[in-house]
Amino acid sequence: xxxxxxxxxxxxxxxxxxxxxxxxxxxxxxxxxxxxxxxxxxxxxxxxxxxxxxxxxxxxxxxxxxxxxxxxxxxxxxxxxxxxxxxxxxxxxxxxxxxxxxxxxxxxxxxxxxxxxxxxxxxxxxxxxxxxxxxxxxxxxxxxxxxxxxxxxxxxxxx
Numbered sequence: 001x002x003x004x005x006x007x008x009x010x011x012x013x014x015x016x017x018x019x020x021x022x023x024x025x026x027x028x029x030x031x032x033x034x035x036x037x038x039x040x041x042x043x044x045x046x047x048x049x050x051x052x053x054x055x056x057x058x059x060x061x062x063x064x065x066x067x068x069x070x071x072x073x074x075x076x077x078x079x080x081x082x083x084x085x086x087x088x089x090x091x092x093x094x095x096x097x098x099x100x101x102x103x104x105x106x107x108x109x110x111x112x113x114x115x116x117x118x119x120x121x122x123x124x125x126x127x128x129x130x131x132x133x134x135x136x137x138x139x140x141x142x143x144x145x146x147x148x149x150x151x152x153x154x155x156x157x158x159x
Contacts, residue, residue, distance in 0.1 A: 030088045031151060
């Protein structure tokens with residue numbers, strides 16, 4: 001597997017870097033694989049080694065999505081990041097994280113995360129992008145997830 005960094009530029013100007021493995025890149029879309037090194041608590045969902053994520057990214061969409069799998073290759077959840085400024089290259093995938101995330105379970109139950117962190121002084125264009133993308137995702141979850149599953153299927157342990 002080819003090494004590739006994920007560089008998350010937060011809305012507030014910080015960079016978060018993860019060491020991943022490039023699974024696919026072409027036509028402005030890509031897939032990375034990341035193995036959890038630490039335990040994370042995301043809205044009560046515990047993620048830990050040896051779990052992994054397959055991340056689907058697109059330069060053409062205002063979101064990316066992490067598909068989280070347990071050690072038995074069973075899908076645990078989807079985690080949509082609302083983003084902009086996505087640039088995908090063979091050695092680095094980078095994007096700006098726009099604060100709000102959508103956590104979706106396989107049964108399509110979902111939670112909107114961090115909406116309360118949107119600053120009151122955010123420019124209208126960025127705020128509109130966040131709210132429009134959130135609405136798009138929650139109103140079309142089944143369609144969007146089917147598209148993501150097609151993109152990641154060759155790289156997951158699922159049949």
